[in-house]
Amino acid sequence: MDTNNFSILIQHNRRWDSSGNYVDYDIEGVMYDANTKYEGFINTKSPQLGVDTTIFYLELKYVVSGPSPPIKIHNDMGVQVYLYQKRFNFDFISRYPLCVTCVDKAMS
Template identity: 40%
Template sequence: MGSLAILVMHSGKWDDTNCYVDYTIEGVVFKEQSTFLDFYTTIAKQIGVDMNNKTLKIEYKVEESNKRMVIHNDMGVRVYVMLKKANIDFNKFPICITILDSCDRQISQYKEMGVLATVAENDCHDMIVVEPEDTNVAFLSIDTTWVISDESNKHVEVDQVYKDKSILKAVMERYAIKERFQYKTTRSNSIR
């Protein structure tokens, strides 16, 4: 069981010509038999990304085409390891990391259902539900353009959807002040 040294380019972006630019480069050593989780964790620790708040999109370019390969599971890691073992050159096939907010990509596992992954693309979220028997895969597209994520939202209506509870609370506090709501309560102690 050997180890491989790879180049990791991070904190950059993909330009219009499909080149990764404005990046920082580091070297990472990982075991050839690593699972995707081990590979992912090793890279995240090396480049200093907090996995509670951020997620990584791991990609590399194949020389013959202008397309990018995404490593997102154990098979992707095994293919990359075989490719690196066939090409000993340290500079070939560097890993390019795109750092995303954790709300952009979430992966949850449930015993009854299998794996539920939410991947953000543009203004829609695609949910993929994979059952444990791998018999059925369901795709559901949800439009998130109407989800309110701005705490300073002034327009309040019935049936609005908020990103989280803290945003809802902040909007409702501002709305209550703006509308001058007064709360009447009964005394808890009638003696006084």
């Protein structure tokens, strides 16, 4: 197994509800190179998800467990923490999918 590549489930095209659950989403599996930084993820995955980054930005979050609020990934360190957890948790692909929300740049 190549420890620099990870399979990640991405839940996208939907929203967070008032209870902190990501609902009504589409799901897609992607490969991710651990050497890629935050901007690299955005630049390679936005076309795959059909997101025009001139209009939207991608908000990346995942839920660890229980009543904890979603953890936002907004920089290289966040990506590295996420991938570090994945490296040591074999069930990580199904337990911690990456939730991607498109946010209109004009509204933010």
